[in-house]
Amino acid sequence: MAVAPLQADDPARIGRYRIVGRLGRGGMGRVYLGLSPGGRAVAVKVVRAELAEDAGFRRRFVREVDAARRVAGPCTAAVVDADTDGDPPWLATAYVSGMSLEAAVAAHGAWPERSVRALGAALAEGLESVHAAGVVHRDLKPSNVLLAADGPRLIDFGISVAAENTKLTETGMVIGTPGYIPPERLVRDETSAAGDVFALGAVLAFAATGDGPFGGGAAHALHYRVVHEEPDLDALPPGLADVVRRCLAKDPGARPGVAELVAELGGDADGGLPGPVAAELARPQIIVPSDTEPTAVDTVRRRPRRGRAAAMAGVAAALCLAVVAVATLLAVRSSGGEGDDAAGPPQWKELWSFPLDEELRLVKATDRTVYLSSEGGDLYALEADSGVERWKRRYPGEYAELLDGTDEMAYYADGRYTYALDARNGEQLWKNEDHGINGPITTVNGRTFKTFVGSLFEIDPRTGEVLWRKRTDGVVWEDPAVAAGVLYVADDADAVHAVDAENGDVLWRFDAGNEIDTKPLFAAGNVYFGSKDGTLYAVDADTGREAWKHRFDGPEWNPAVADNAGYPIVADGVVYYENTVYVCAFDADTGRPLWTYEPGLEGGVMLLDVRDGQVLFRDGPDVGDETMYALDARTGEPLWDDALGESTTVVGDVVYYEDGGELHAVSATGRA
Incomplete structure (x- = not known):
C-alpha cells in the first residue's frame, strides 16, 4: 500500500x-500507518467525526468490531486493536505490505486465467473466514483486495454495516461501490453472504479483463445494469466465464457458496501472481517514520481523485529487529519558483459571504446564479453578484441532487421525481417520476438535452415534452456538450459522437479505444477530450478524424500512479490540460507540447481556469485544506499559491470557496 506523508492536522498518535503516514481514505474515515511501541506496523482506521457523533453508529461499530475480531484466516488482515469508545473511535488491523488489485491491474494489465483462479480461491477462502464469524463484507472490490508476496488479503470486512441508518445515509445512500453491489441490495436492501459472492464474481471479472462486468459510467447507470442487464463476460475464458456468471446470478439463491468456489477454483499448481506483479512486490519498500517537521520545503499533497498518486523519494529506516520495509512515497514542492518574484498572491476583496447551515454546500455557479444544496434536500439559488437568496426549495427524498443549473433552468432530483424549476423564481414547471433512475441533463441557450441508458433526446425545458429521441443499442450516453448546433457526447464504449442537435442524427463517431474520462470541449474547429489512460485527443469537428493526440508513456508515466484525464481548457490557441499529476500546455492546432509542470500534490491537480496570462488550479477534491495555485500561462513557471478554503471554484472574475462555515465570493484587486 502506498503511504503518503502526514499533514499538519493529522494526529501524532492514536492509542x-x-x-507515521497516510494509507488512504474511505467513507468510514482516514486510514493511517501506525507503529506499535515495539515497532510493529499496523493500519489504523480513524472514524469520521460525523459518524462518531451518531449514537446508533457507535452501537453498531462495537458489534461489528467484536465480530471482526473473531475473523481468523490467512487471507484476511486481522483486527489487532480497537477503541470503540474513543474520541474518535478507531480500530487497527495488521498492516499488509503490498499493492491493491486495482493498482496492480492498472500498472500491469489483466491477469491470465490461472492467476485469476488462484486469486478467486484465496478470496473465497477469506470470505469463508469472514462469514464463519457472522460477518458480511458488503464492500468487496478491487481496492479492498491487497496483494502481498505471500498471497492476497481481504480488508475492510464487516465494518461498513455500522454506517447504515446514520444521519449520513438517511437520504438513501447505498453503502458500497457501484458495479459491485448485488441487485438484491439495490432493490430490496437485502444483505447476505450471497452478496459477497456477487462482488467476488465482479472482482474476478475485473482481474481478468481490467474492467468491471457491468462497464463504467455514472452510479445510476451501473445500478440499472446490475439490476436489469446481464454482465459482459465475452472477454473471459469460457471456464472462468461460467464461474463468474454463476456468481453474478440475479437470484442470490442461485449463486455458489464460498466453500464450493474454494474447491472449484483451487488446486492449480501453476497459479499465483502474474510475473510482473510478483516482481514488483518482491522489491524492497521503504517507510520514513518522520520525527521532525519539514523545514525549507512543504510536504506535498498527492491526490486520490481519479487514481492515487504514489511515490517519488524515500529514506530507509529500520523497523523492528528484522528491518520491516513498507511503502511510502514522499514528494516536495517549493513555495514558488523562478516566477515568485514576478507575482505574489492576489489581494482578495470579499464581495459577499453566505452561511452554510444544515450541511449546505456549493454545487454549481454560473454568471448570475449560485446553487447550494444539502443531503437533506435543500436547494438554494443565490444572486451571484450580491449573495442574496433568490429562492429556496426543499425536496426531502432519497437521492437529493442538482442535475443541472443554469441562469434559466434548474433540474433537481430527489430519488423519486426529477423537477424542472424556473431559475429566476424557483417556480416548479413540471416533474417526472423516475425513482432516481435519471441521466445527465445539459441546458444550453434555452435548449435542454438529456441522456439516459441507450437514449439521447431533447426536451422542452418549460413543459418536459420530448422533442426528439434517438436510441442506440448497448450504449450508455454520458453528459453532452453543445456547440454550433452540434451535440458532442461520449458513450461507455470508448467513443465520442457528433450529433445534430436539431434531430439527433449522428454526424460522425470517433473511437478512442479507451474510456472517455471528460466531457468533450469544442474550440477553434476541434473537439478536445481526455481518456482514462491520460491521453489528450484533438478531433476535427467537421470530419471526426483525429487531428492529434498526446499520450503519456515511457518511464515518466505510470498509470497506477497517475491515471485518468482532467478537463481541457482552450485559450489563445493553447490547450491546457491536467491528468492527475501534470499540468500541461499544447499548441491547439498541432498538439506540439509547450510545457509540462508537475506540482507534486497528494490530492492531485484540478484545473480551474486560464485568465490574465495565468493558469489556475487547485488540489484535487479529496484534500480538505485546498490551496489555489497559479502558473505563467506562457512558460508553466509557478507564480503564487494561496490557501483560501475548500471547494474552490472560479467563474469569470469571481472565486468561490468554503471556509469557516460560510461560502465566500471574492475577487482579485492586485498583488499582496
Whole structure:
C-alpha cells in the first residue's frame, strides 16, 4: 500500500500507536500507518467525526468490531486493536505490505486465467473466514483486495454495516461501490453472504479483463445494469466465464457458496501472481517514520481523485529487529519558483459571504446564479453578484441532487421525481417520476438535452415534452456538450459522437479505444477530450478524424500512479490540460507540447481556469485544506499559491470557496 506523508492536522498518535503516514481514505474515515511501541506496523482506521457523533453508529461499530475480531484466516488482515469508545473511535488491523488489485491491474494489465483462479480461491477462502464469524463484507472490490508476496488479503470486512441508518445515509445512500453491489441490495436492501459472492464474481471479472462486468459510467447507470442487464463476460475464458456468471446470478439463491468456489477454483499448481506483479512486490519498500517537521520545503499533497498518486523519494529506516520495509512515497514542492518574484498572491476583496447551515454546500455557479444544496434536500439559488437568496426549495427524498443549473433552468432530483424549476423564481414547471433512475441533463441557450441508458433526446425545458429521441443499442450516453448546433457526447464504449442537435442524427463517431474520462470541449474547429489512460485527443469537428493526440508513456508515466484525464481548457490557441499529476500546455492546432509542470500534490491537480496570462488550479477534491495555485500561462513557471478554503471554484472574475462555515465570493484587486 502506498503511504503518503502526514499533514499538519493529522494526529501524532492514536492509542498506543505512533502515526507515521497516510494509507488512504474511505467513507468510514482516514486510514493511517501506525507503529506499535515495539515497532510493529499496523493500519489504523480513524472514524469520521460525523459518524462518531451518531449514537446508533457507535452501537453498531462495537458489534461489528467484536465480530471482526473473531475473523481468523490467512487471507484476511486481522483486527489487532480497537477503541470503540474513543474520541474518535478507531480500530487497527495488521498492516499488509503490498499493492491493491486495482493498482496492480492498472500498472500491469489483466491477469491470465490461472492467476485469476488462484486469486478467486484465496478470496473465497477469506470470505469463508469472514462469514464463519457472522460477518458480511458488503464492500468487496478491487481496492479492498491487497496483494502481498505471500498471497492476497481481504480488508475492510464487516465494518461498513455500522454506517447504515446514520444521519449520513438517511437520504438513501447505498453503502458500497457501484458495479459491485448485488441487485438484491439495490432493490430490496437485502444483505447476505450471497452478496459477497456477487462482488467476488465482479472482482474476478475485473482481474481478468481490467474492467468491471457491468462497464463504467455514472452510479445510476451501473445500478440499472446490475439490476436489469446481464454482465459482459465475452472477454473471459469460457471456464472462468461460467464461474463468474454463476456468481453474478440475479437470484442470490442461485449463486455458489464460498466453500464450493474454494474447491472449484483451487488446486492449480501453476497459479499465483502474474510475473510482473510478483516482481514488483518482491522489491524492497521503504517507510520514513518522520520525527521532525519539514523545514525549507512543504510536504506535498498527492491526490486520490481519479487514481492515487504514489511515490517519488524515500529514506530507509529500520523497523523492528528484522528491518520491516513498507511503502511510502514522499514528494516536495517549493513555495514558488523562478516566477515568485514576478507575482505574489492576489489581494482578495470579499464581495459577499453566505452561511452554510444544515450541511449546505456549493454545487454549481454560473454568471448570475449560485446553487447550494444539502443531503437533506435543500436547494438554494443565490444572486451571484450580491449573495442574496433568490429562492429556496426543499425536496426531502432519497437521492437529493442538482442535475443541472443554469441562469434559466434548474433540474433537481430527489430519488423519486426529477423537477424542472424556473431559475429566476424557483417556480416548479413540471416533474417526472423516475425513482432516481435519471441521466445527465445539459441546458444550453434555452435548449435542454438529456441522456439516459441507450437514449439521447431533447426536451422542452418549460413543459418536459420530448422533442426528439434517438436510441442506440448497448450504449450508455454520458453528459453532452453543445456547440454550433452540434451535440458532442461520449458513450461507455470508448467513443465520442457528433450529433445534430436539431434531430439527433449522428454526424460522425470517433473511437478512442479507451474510456472517455471528460466531457468533450469544442474550440477553434476541434473537439478536445481526455481518456482514462491520460491521453489528450484533438478531433476535427467537421470530419471526426483525429487531428492529434498526446499520450503519456515511457518511464515518466505510470498509470497506477497517475491515471485518468482532467478537463481541457482552450485559450489563445493553447490547450491546457491536467491528468492527475501534470499540468500541461499544447499548441491547439498541432498538439506540439509547450510545457509540462508537475506540482507534486497528494490530492492531485484540478484545473480551474486560464485568465490574465495565468493558469489556475487547485488540489484535487479529496484534500480538505485546498490551496489555489497559479502558473505563467506562457512558460508553466509557478507564480503564487494561496490557501483560501475548500471547494474552490472560479467563474469569470469571481472565486468561490468554503471556509469557516460560510461560502465566500471574492475577487482579485492586485498583488499582496
